[in-house]
Structure formats: C-alpha cells, structure tokens
Amino acid sequence: MNDTEAMLQAIDLAAAVRATTAPNPWVGCVIEAPDGRIFTGATSPPGGPHAEAVALAAAGEAARGGTAWVTLEPCPHVGRTPPCADALIDAGIRRVVVGIEDPDPAASGVGLQRLRDAGVEVEVGVEAPAVRLQLAPYLKHRTTGRPWVVLKLGASVDGRTAAPDGSSQWITGGAARADAHQLRAVSDAVVVGAGTVRVDDPSLTVRHVEGADPLRVVLGRAAPDAKVQPALEFEGELTDLLDQLGQRGVLQVLVEGGATVAGAFHREGLVDQYVFYVAPVIFGGSDARPMFAGPGAPTIADVWRGAFSAVVPLGADLRLDLLPALDPATAPALPVGRAAGAAEEPITGSTPAVPVDLPLPADDHLQEDR
Numbered sequence: 001m002n003d004t005e006a007m008l009q010a011i012d013l014a015a016a017v018r019a020t021t022a023p024n025p026w027v028g029c030v031i032e033a034p035d036g037r038i039f040t041g042a043t044s045p046p047g048g049p050h051a052e053a054v055a056l057a058a059a060g061e062a063a064r065g066g067t068a069w070v071t072l073e074p075c076p077h078v079g080r081t082p083p084c085a086d087a088l089i090d091a092g093i094r095r096v097v098v099g100i101e102d103p104d105p106a107a108s109g110v111g112l113q114r115l116r117d118a119g120v121e122v123e124v125g126v127e128a129p130a131v132r133l134q135l136a137p138y139l140k141h142r143t144t145g146r147p148w149v150v151l152k153l154g155a156s157v158d159g160r161t162a163a164p165d166g167s168s169q170w171i172t173g174g175a176a177r178a179d180a181h182q183l184r185a186v187s188d189a190v191v192v193g194a195g196t197v198r199v200d201d202p203s204l205t206v207r208h209v210e211g212a213d214p215l216r217v218v219l220g221r222a223a224p225d226a227k228v229q230p231a232l233e234f235e236g237e238l239t240d241l242l243d244q245l246g247q248r249g250v251l252q253v254l255v256e257g258g259a260t261v262a263g264a265f266h267r268e269g270l271v272d273q274y275v276f277y278v279a280p281v282i283f284g285g286s287d288a289r290p291m292f293a294g295p296g297a298p299t300i301a302d303v304w305r306g307a308f309s310a311v312v313p314l315g316a317d318l319r320l321d322l323l324p325a326l327d328p329a330t331a332p333a334l335p336v337g338r339a340a341g342a343a344e345e346p347i348t349g350s351t352p353a354v355p356v357d358l359p360l361p362a363d364d365h366l367q368e369d370r
C-alpha cells in the first residue's frame with residue numbers, strides 16, 4: 001500500500017467511530033504485514049483498546065516487520081489502556097506513518113520519540129490537512145480547553161428561520177432533519193435558547209440515527225416539565241459556558257438556535273463551523289425571524305467571510321458547511337458544488353461533520369418535535 005492510500009483508509013476507519021469515542025480522539029489504523037495482508041483498527045469506546053491495539057490484535061504475529069499507518073501520534077502514556085507506542089514496538093512494527101502529532105501535552109512528540117528510540121522508522125505528516133480537519137474538535141479541545149462549536153440552523157432560501165408567529169416546524173424536509181440528528185449524535189452537548197424552548201418545546205435527543213443523547217444545555221431557564229429536561233440551565237458569559245463544557249470533556253457542542261442565541265455566538269466569534277440547511281422556501285418578507293438577531297456588521301468591510309467546506313444536496317434541501325477562511329497552506333482540497341448533470345451523490349469535503357450518506361427515514365417518521 002502507498003502512504004496516501006493507507007492513510008485515507010485510516011481516516012475512513014476513524015470516521016466510522018466518530019460518534020463513540022469522546023472524550024478520546026477518533027483514530028484509525030491500518031497495518032500491512034510483510035506478506036501484504038492488511039489489518040485495520042479504530043478507537044473503541046472509552047476504556048476500550050485504541051486503534052493501534054485493535055489492529056495489532058487482528059494482526060497478531062503477522063505484524064512483525066510490518067508498517068502501521070495511524071491518523072494520530074500513538075499515545076505514550078498508560079491511561080485506561082496500555083501505551084500504543086510500546087505496543088507497536090513490542091509487536092515488531094518496522095515503520096510507523098503518522099498523520100499528525102498529538103497536541104495533548106501528555107503525549108505531544110513523546111510517542112514519536114519513543115518509537116524512534118526503539119529503532120522504528122517514523123514518518124509524520126501524511127494527509128495531515130485532512131486528519132487535522134477530521135480531528136478539529138479534539139485538537140481545539142486539547143489546545144484551548146474549549147469544545148469545537150458548530151452552529152446549525154434550518155433556513156429558507158431568503159434566510160429566515162421562523163414565521164412571524166414563531167412557527168418553524170418544518171422549513172426543511174426529512175432528509176435534512178435526519179442529517180441534523182446525525183450531527184447531534186456526533187456532538188457531546190447541544191445548546192438552545194430559552195426562547196426556542198418556550199415556542200417549540202424541543203426534546204433535543206438523538207432519534208432516527210444511532211448515537212447517545214448529548215448533554216442538553218438551555219441558555220436561560222426551562223420549565224420543569226419542558227421536554228428538554230433534564231437540562232443544564234446556564235446564565236452567564238458564553239465563554240464561561242464553553243470553558244465549563246470543555247472541563248466536562250465536551251469536545252463538540254452543537255448550537256441549535258434560535259436567532260438570538262445564534263447572533264450572540266456569532267458576534268462573539270465563538271463559532272468554528274456553520275451548518276445551514278437551506279430549503280427551497282421563501283417567506284418573502286422582513287417580518288419572519290432572521291438567522292441572526294441583534295446588531296450585525298455595520299458596513300460591508302466588516303462582514304464575516306468564510307469558505308464553503310461542503311455543499312450537500314439532501315432531498316429537496318441543501319446542506320451548506322462554512323468554515324472561517326482556511327489557510328491555503330494547510331487546507332485540503334475540498335470539493336464544493338456539483339457539476340451540472342452529475343449523479344445524485346452527496347458531495348462532501350473532509351469536514352469534521354461527516355454524516356451525509358444516511359438511509360432516509362420517511363418524512364412521517366420525523367413529524368415529531370426537535
């Protein structure tokens with residue numbers, strides 16, 4: 001296998017366990033034995049073996065003299081599982097190819113050094129931009145202590161999120177809503193404003209897809225009998241909220257609106273990734289609720305500018321992912337848009353939010369609350 005091919009396979013393996021590893025990183029590992037046999041692994045749920053250990057267990061003695069490709073630097077420390085760097089050495093792996101170094105202070109560079117000291121050939125940086133993007137929530141958490149913030153809104157094509165009477169269910173169709181549940185499933189916490197709780201009484205659980213329910217956070221107060229309960233009711237600075245969630249091991253938080261909350265997160269520059277589900281719907285007036293409430297950019301020179309990282313058709317709707325403008329030096333090539341006449345396949349970049357290829361439940365399965 002060549003390095004790129006093997007690392008892309010390791011990235012796919014990691015993507016498959018995205019929803020089940022937090023607060024640990026989702027990592028993939030591919031091992032090629034000297035006889036050409038391939039063995040694979042991905043991170044188990046917390047407490048279980050890491051990707052390298054899973055692949056080594058599958059390979060057994062066949063690993064001796066082989067090559068391992070792993071998306072993140074193998075850990076050097078004993079946590080709930082033995083150190084992966086030592087496991088690779090003990091198994092007699094000859095060459096280790098790593099996507100990126102682990103920024104965690106307890107691990108950074110140490111695993112690589114241990115491998116080198118043991119005479120293992122080590123290479124770092126294969127498909128690094130794609131791995132960095134895939135692990136963005138983990139990397140942000142370990143370097144800042146705060147979770148990766150995804151702001152999600154369902155909107156009409158004229159940028160409205162609710163009718164003047166407050167009704168907003170539903171602007172988008174079943175496919176977009178199923179995708180939004182997948183986004184919830186890969187988030188460790190969801191945040192919603194008290195205004196949305198009062199109007200919509202959402203439950204904010206994961207339904208229609210596999211995954212554990214996230215921690216539910218209400219900005220302001222929620223009635224004791226609100227469906228979102230039990231929830232963490234938070235009043236205070238949003239930065240303090242993010243610090244507290246980071247301390248609880250939340251790697252990704254999904255902000256689900258409404259417009260007041262969206263405006264607050266956006267204005268404070270706290271959003272790392274925007275996910276907009278845009279429906280072919282027009283409210284057609286300025287009295288419908290906007291996507292962001294409160295003061296916006298006062299002049300064109302001050303508008304927030306980002307880059308589309310994915311454009312995905314979902315039923316009749318579109319999912320638009322935006323990231324702050326990427327550094328062209330480190331950004332991977334992200335396909336955006338769809339060629340005229342191209343097949344109805346989802347188009348994704350290697351964004352941290354992966355889920356697009358979902359079995360679509362019939363719309364009537366989704367006629368419940370959020």
Ligand SMILES: NC(=O)c1ccc[n+]([C@@H]2O[C@H](COP(=O)([O-])OP(=O)(O)OC[C@H]3O[C@@H](n4cnc5c(N)ncnc54)[C@H](OP(=O)(O)O)[C@@H]3O)[C@@H](O)[C@H]2O)c1
Nearest residue numbers: 154161162166168193194195196219220257258259260261
């Ligand atoms: N299309 C969509 O994707 C979508 C998503 C969600 C909601 N919605 C719609 O949006 C409407 C509700 O939006 P909204 O703007 O009225 O309410 P909201 O953004 O859901 O909630 C705003 C409220 O949150 C509380 N809050 C506490 N701390 C806050 C902070 N730091 N920043 C901001 N808010 C804080 C305040 O509650 P108090 O007033 O109690 O002080 C504030 O009034 C509903 O019609 C709902 O259907 C649409």
